Amino acid sequence: MSIIRLERVEKIFGGLRAIGGVSFEVAPKQIFGLIGPNGAGKTTIFNVVTGVYQPDGGKVVFDGTDISGWSPARVAARGIARTFQNIRLFRAMTVRENVIVAGHKIHRANMLDAVLRNGRFDADERAFTDKADELLEIMGLRELADEEASSLPYGSQRRLEIARALMLEPKVLLLDEPAAGMNSSEADKLEDQIRFLRDELSLTIVLVEHNMSVVMSVCERIHVVDHGETIAEGPPSVVKADPKVLAAYLGEETPEAAIADLRAVHAAATSSPESSS
Amino acid sequence: MTELVQQLINGLSLGSIYALIALGYTMVYGVLKLINFAHSEVFMMGSYFGFFTAVGLGIEHYESIGQTFPLYYAFVVLIAAMAGAALLGVTIELLAYRPLRNAPRLAPLITAIGVSLFLQNLATLIFTPNPRRYPAIIREVRYELGGVVVTNIKIAILVVAIALMAGLHLLVQKTWTGKAMRALSVNLDAARLMGVNTNRVISSTFAIGSALAAAGGILFGLDQLTIKPTMGVLTGLKAFVAAVLGGIGNIPGAAVGGLLIGVAEQLTAGYLSPDYRDAITFVILIGILLFKPEGLLGVVRPEKV
Amino acid sequence: MKWLLRAAVAAAIVGALWGLSYVLHEHVIEYVVRIAMLCGMNIILAVGLNLINGTTGQFSIGHAGFMAVGAYTTAYVCTQLAPEVAGVLGTGFLPDAVVFNVGLIAGAALAAATGVVVGVPSLRLKGDYLAIVTLGFGEIIRLLLTNAEFLGGATGFSGDNPTGLSPYTNVFWVFLWVVIVIVVIRNVTFSQTGRSLEAISEDEIAAEAMGTPTTRLKVVAFTLSAAAAGIAGGLFAHLQGSVRPDDFKFDRSIDMIVMIIVGGLGSITGAVIGGIFVGVTLELMRDLSEYRLVLYSLLLVIIMLVRPQGVLGKRELSFSRLFPKKAAKPARAAGDEKP
Known part of the structure; x- marks a missing residue:
């Protein structure tokens, strides 16, 4: 039984397929990672789920209700709250x-x-x-x-932004790069806060994040997109080792070359979590 | 049938004047995302510039002895008015809009309204509020074809307007300035980073838009026979609606929108009631905003979130 | 207890206004009293317009249209109602008060209804378009009034008496309505509705993502704002003794914008000051006759160039502590508990 289900969701911008039929399911109280290289369509997926964009195909089901095409305010009232990649606070x-x-x-x-x-x-x-x-x-x-x-x-x-989103008393929280711009101790604290929200407030959390150290440590399941298409899904240990994921991230011609590169990067990443971007 | 053809001809000639003015609105909106309220006053001033140039060239003398104003003098009037308006437009941008380039969005809009009022009141002060008869730069000749009356003035209006619009099209599509303008309308900051001198391009945009409005102002004077300092208000508004109708920021859209508004206005005046000729513009505006806010030729640009 | 106290304050205000009205009308020259009343109407207009143009960050430049709706409605309703009420209550203060206030409320209600009609389609759009739609709307209202024969057409409406509309408007009614409008709009501004409106002006997309029904709230703000303009219109009608379509030209909308710009967009106290400033300045500049509007528009441009956020900025003035800010910033009270 999933709380959020995307079924072949598509979004096209003037001929460009930003998302080309992405499907995934998030279980209640799961911490779910959505990763992929820059421009892979992660934020667009958030925007379709939260009603900022209308999907051009497929549907979004939340808690048994088809919410595709709902207005952002209605989606928010129904129980999906979000933060923004490019921080959108009421500044004054x-x-x-x-x-x-x-x-x-x-x-x-x-x-x-x-x-x-x-x-x-x-x-x-x-x-x-x-x-x-x-x-x-x-x-x-x-x-x-x-x-x-x-x-x-x-x-x-x-x-x-997270506190503001929580005020909606949502069931699902979508976090768009919450660790961006944070130093490593802040990022560590963020991991604890995310777990706290899940454990104490019973939230389902979907996370878009480039900081791999955060993603790998906090997420229970990870969905990887590239060029608007799904390329892998599974628990962190599996995704981490998937050659297609490595190739997408490193832009290598062959998975073998990518793995070789990744070993070096991974070694560096475990010692300093900020190195991934 | 003749009635309809007559209305269409009148509508197209009026509409081509709206189109000339609408181009200025749409070009400025394209590069600065600003509704240049002062544009309607540039149109009015352009008309007066033409008036005074014609007077300076002795048009009253030609009229009093019943001679035709030389055609090349008519061109001098047109060019002088366009140059004067271009200078005015560039000055307005430099003094009133440029300092506010990074201010909150409402600030330049309010300033534009202020400049518009200022010019209108200044014109009232200098030129007196009384309407003036526009000198016959071209002497009217009437042709009648199967009941439809066409004057050489209506033809001239269409020819001048089409020529100017064709010139603008070439300029925007073929020249470096035109390409830079298009680049600015897509992304001003990116254009700047690519080494485009944005201030110069913005000045050019104001110069071109204002010159076209001045041409519209002279044609308006020829068509309507009188001009006054408040003439810009309603005409400017109609031209703006034309720009919105065509899709604001879209140059061919402004031309199409102008012609459509002109025709709609004439048909309303002819078949419904002259009382509603001004109201139809607003009905069109509300309609387009409700059903197709991006305009006929405009495209929806999703906001980046 | 709270309500008892409020009733006492309200009674004190009414009493004070009554006294003020008496003193001004009996002992001060009519010219000065008239300017005071015009300033009061300006305050109503500015505080109302500030809710939509300042707090909500939208941009209406056609509020003269709402003022016109209020002015004509009040004038018409009062003219129709006065003989009926006189038949029941006779003549004197009470029947006049009933007729006038019913007329004002009717004017506010119709202006508000017009606000809904204009606002629903146009407030879905971006700020610039709203400006143009409201401008067009203001012109349409004037066009309709000019063609409405039962309202006197272009010559205007002045009731059934040869002396014009009954001179109901006095310092008492003007400033009583000033107080009512300020209290209502201030209480709305410093509430969840006001916070949401401010959020809309800050970042509409974020506000929507936080569940704020943005279009509905913008229409609410627009409607309240229109209602305030309607009341000012009604007061204006019965001060002038007649209403003409030309009383509500674009210039009047611009006056209102100057008021809130002088006061600072988003500040209620600023709007009050701006309203008084414009009222007094326009009067003082009357001697300059034809130079007046040139200077006035130049002033508008210079203010924007020098201080784009308005002369006094967004903040409320410090004497606004006269209004308890408890509910507005519960933040402060809670924060003070810290040692």
Whole structure:
């Protein structure tokens, strides 16, 4: 029983097949990696799943419902939250306000309540603050709650995006390169935070990431795409050894040459996790 | 049937004026993603530049003795007005838009409105708010073919407009400046990184667009017989709608859009009621925004997320 | 307890306005009082427009159209209603108050409804297109009013009396509505709705991905904004004694934009200051006659070039602490608990 299922999803941009029939299933409470070289179509897959783009073929099934072609807001309300590769925070708002914006599950008061500033409105505002602070605590941002979002360092901005996504109380969290721009200790902490979210909040997590050290250590299953097509899927140990994956990543002519190169890279990567990009 | 042909001819001649103005909107939008509200005032100023050049060349004398204004003088009027408007357009860009190149998106839009108002009020101050009769740069000759009346002025409007649009097409497709303009409209930053002097290309865009608007201004004066400082408001708006209709940023689209708006306006005036000739433009605008916001010839560019 | 306190504050405000109105109308020259009332209307217009152009980051340049809808509706409703109410309540303050406020609310409601009609199709589009649609809409309204014979056509509407529309508008009503509009819009701005609107203006795609119904909220903001313009229109109608289509030309929309630019896009206190500034400046510049509009438009350009975010910027002025900000920034209260 899967919580997210892609069935031969296609997306075409003016004649270019950005995704050409990708299918995969993510089990509930799984940490699922989606990897591939630059331009492989990973972010496009996220955009199709979250309704930013309409698929040109195939369908996306979430929790038994076909959600292909839904609007982003509807997908989000239904239970799929995301972060963005190129950080999209509400820059002039405070860290806490950024999180509260996604507080639709808490929101009870309507506009008339807000105008009257009645008990329902006050209760809402208290609940917003409490919930937001709880999530900021999880992501290690509680101290920065009143700062302007744009003033945060890069790594903190990425974590704030996760906190904001969590405010939706989603079932599935899509993380688009959460470790990009983080140093190795931040990345290590991120791994713990991702596991915490799965274990304590029962989230299913789909991860697009170029930092192989993070991907290999945190993901239970990995799906590899290249040029918009699936080239491999399996647990990290299997994917890591797949010649097609190596060839895709290293752009080598033959799997044998790729394996030779990879041994060197892999040795380096285990000693310093930042070396992959 | 003759009625319909008559309306179509009038519509095409009016539409070709809209098309000339629409080109300026669409070119500037193409490179800067800015609605250049001041463009309607450049059109108006261009018309006045033509007026004063003709007066300077002694057109009142020719009229008073009943002689025809020499044809090469008519060309001088056209060229002078186009040059004056080009200079005005470049100056507006330099002083009002360039400092705001990296400002929040609303800032240049508001500035454009401000410049538009400024020029309009300045013109009212200098030229007086009273309408002026446009001098007969070309003396009207009427031809009648099976009940359809065609004047040489309508023909001249079509010929001049088509010639200018053909020239623009060649310029955009064949010259280095044209290629640079197209490059800027795809990605301004990339063009800059490729060594294109973006400021110079933007200035050229404003110069060309403004010159075409001035040509439109003279043709408008010939067609409508009077001009006034507020003439740019409604005409400019219609031309902008023409650009949106054709697909903003798309040069052939602006031409097609202009002609369609002109014809639609004439047909509405002729068959419904002259009261609605201005309203039809807005109906078209709302319709196109609702059903095909990218315009007839425009393409949908998915936003990068 | 809270509500009792609020009732007391409301009563105090009403009392103060009543006193102010009395003093101004009885003891200050009419010219000054008139400018004060015009400034009050400007505040309503600016605070309303700021919600859509400032907070939400959309761009309407046709708000004169909504003002026109409100002005004509209020004038028409009051003209129709006055004899009926007089039949029941006689004449005096109470019937006038009933007629005028029913008229104003009707004007606001119709302006809001027009806002929905204009907003639903156009707010799905990007900012620039909205600007053009609202501009076109403003012109269409003027065109319709000019052709509406039952509203006097181009000569305008001034009711059934030879003296024009009843002079209901006074300092009390103007500033009572100023207070109502500011309180409503401030409370909406500093709530989840307001945060979402700000999020839309910051990054619409991210706002949508966070489940924000962006189009619906933009329409809500646009509608509220239109309703405020409608009220200002109604007040204006009964100050002037007549309404003409030419009272609501594009220039008036530009006035509103200048107000919020002077005040700083996105700031309510700024909008208040901008409204007063424009009201007073236009009056002072009247002597310059034909140079007035040239200078005015030049001022607009220079402000944008020097301070694109508006003269006073986005922040609320410090005296805005007069309004408790508890709900607006619960952040502060919680943050203070730290040792």
